[in-house]
Amino acid sequence: MPELPEVETIVGDLNKKIRGYQIISFWTDWKKTIKIPLTEFQKGILGKRIEKIKRRAKNILFFLSNGKVILVHLKMTGHLLIKNQKSKIKNQFFAERVNQYIHHIWFLKKGHSQLSLEFSDLRKFGKIELFDKKELADHRELSKLGLEPLEKSFGLEDFKKILKKKPNWSIRDLLLDQRFIVGIGNIYVSEILFDAGIDPRKKVSSLIEKEKRKIYISMIKILAKAIELRGTSDSDYRDTFGAPGGFQKVLKVYGRTGEKCLRKNCKGVIIREKLKQRSSFRCPICQK
């Protein structure tokens, strides 16, 4: 389930490995994922060079030499894997599990080097779009997205401005809503609020100055740490080598129902509760 740190890791790898490659062909067995007619998609990408890859929220954007942009969203179970004839996915068990779900493949070439970029998507929730770079600014969905939490320009004051917009919401619902701050999903929202010592159900308007500051700092700290560890592989996230991330080893609350709270001297036991149809994890003692 890729959130900001996972997508950031993937984009970093893609830039290292496929920047400058030309798309020679594209194969799919599930057209529904591609949001424009397949012939139009093919025409827009074949023979074009991949100039750079960027992340916006949880979206991956491939900028092509003809001014087109391929948008890929992995949703819940998507993976992008890069392979050449010799390379095998690092984790063989994972390779066997994932290969049968490869529904789209870009075949790439640069000089004598040939690679394939394979999109594995078990639940087929992922999406692929193609549009002109000049439409980027008013893209129907991208234009509605909120601020990037790791941008240098995203300061405490910006965060507090966002908090003012939804005083009656719980802090958890606000952090998860991509219209305000992007990139945070169910795993990191639990971890951020644990780190900040804040109850996820807490109403935004009841947060005092100190708490707002804590949440802001924890948000940046946890996301940056997760990128450093190449993301969280709870059940199925893998990087473009098929290798797992490292953040799952340092999760403090997510998926730790019934286990002891890891905060020093806290005797709490982590609980899971349903908030708005989704699981939320917290320590009932040290998150106030």
Next chain:
DNA sequence: TGCAGTGTTGCTTC
């Protein structure tokens, strides 16, 4: 064994 749970996000409904 069958059905709830899994999490992202846009769409529908009220």
Next chain:
DNA sequence: CGAAGCAACACTGC
């Protein structure tokens, strides 16, 4: 208008 619920899909685990 906003909030809640659902659908897209397939596998896991209780």
